[in-house]
Amino acid sequence: MGRRHAAGWAVAGVLLALESFQLRDRMRLATTVGLTYDTTREQMKAVLAGLTDVLASHPKIWPDSITVRFMEFSQSSLDIEVMAWFQVPTWGEFQVCREEVLLEFMRVVEEAGSSFAFPTQTVHLVKPPDHATPAPEAARPTV
Secondary structure (H helix, E strand, C coil): CCCCEEEEEEECCEEEEEEECCCCCCEEEEEEEEECCCCCHHHHHHHHHHHHHHHHHCCCECHHHCEEEEEEECCCCEEEEEEEEECCCCHHHHHHHHHHHHHHHHHHHHHHCCCECCCCCCCCCCCCCHHHCCCCHHHCCCC
16 A cells, blocks of 8 residues: 555553655545435436546546445435545645545536435424314304
8 A cells, every 4th residue: 555654662561653654655535425315216326326437537546446335324314435545645636636526526416416415304293183272263162
């Protein structure tokens, strides 16, 4: 995985390690893309294919390292796991490449007709049984 310099020392019998990633030759993109629950099966398949295409066509992505998988039904979203390695040596280059990819991810989701999820909750309100509510004035018997 790239060249790294490591140094270690022990304090109170615990080995501590310091690792410098200064000389890396690649950096990992690892993110979760969450789609709304109204995303259809066909839209999900289109998004999965589109995200894979975005990564496979990026010139700085290591082609053997692409992972795009529908991961789970989470509390507020349908989650897609995304992992890939950018062949870049610096954090600045990584940030530029990551931004390019994420902007393309937005295009893919929009074109598939889906949207990104955000934390939500559905509140189900239940009407009390009829016998618990008083009858309206007009329905009361007259004496």
